[in-house]
Amino acid sequence: MNVPVARIFLLSHMRAYTSLIGHILGSHPEIDGYYEMHLSYAGIDDLARQACAYATHAAFKPGSRYLFDKLLHNDHAFAPEGLGDTEVSVLMALRPPEPTLRSIVGLFARKPADDPYATPAGAAAYYVERLAALADFARRHPGGYVYFDAPLARTDTPRLLAALGAWLKLATPLTETYRTFTKTGVAGAGDSSPAIAAGRVVRTPTVYPELALDAAVLARAERAYADARETLIAHAADALTS
Secondary structure (H helix, E strand, O other): OOOOOEEEEEEOOOOOOHHHHHHHHHOOOOEEOOOOOOOOEOOHHHHHHHHHHHHOOOOOOOOOOEEEEEEOOOOOOEOHHHOOOOOEEEEEEEOOHHHHHHHHHHHHOOOOOOOHHHOHHHHHHHHHHHHHHHHHHHHHOOOOOEEEEOOHHHHOHHHHHHHHHHHHOOOOOOOOEOOOOOOOOOEOOEOOOHHHHHOEOOOOOOOOOOOOOOHHHHHHHHHHHHHHHHHHHHHOOEEEOO
16 A cells, blocks of 8 residues: 655644635645544654654555545544654635634534534634634644635635745645545535535525524634634744735
């Protein structure tokens, strides 16, 4: 089994276009992986576990260099200092709170069972706690990652893809069209909305005008976003912003 020797990790939160970025990266000949594997990474054994898990449903590309995963939840540990001499590239991205909260609630409200993310309060609690953890990671790993504003995936795709390609030192450019895979659109692996199956960047965002956000809840999320974004940009090796 030809396992890639380097890793790409995208640290972010739900509904920040991470499935779109994962599919674009995973369609590149140098990169395997595209979905959320729900694994922790704190030691060398975790990298072997990742490779084995991926290989259960996909073949590694001949000559690929990277294996990708994204971490969107605080219950999955990430400690790049524990991964030995492995080449690790860390990407971090944030999306502003109002569209994020609307998107989280809109997605989880469609699920059959009650879910804490299906309410604005539950979605905001997750968002604020996740941003705090990302800011803490940034402070503990200054210069150990690159940052981009997540909306650039839709609003300025060429500029973002050029930056990602340069940061990852890819031999050929990333493109706005992408492949679909075994787990594309599968709940639990990433975006389960129809847009991800388009195979290209869909520029028109989904809006949820019927969803009311409590002003106090939104204000708390706005403060968390502003503070976390400032911290992530300040400690990044490089940053691409709107």
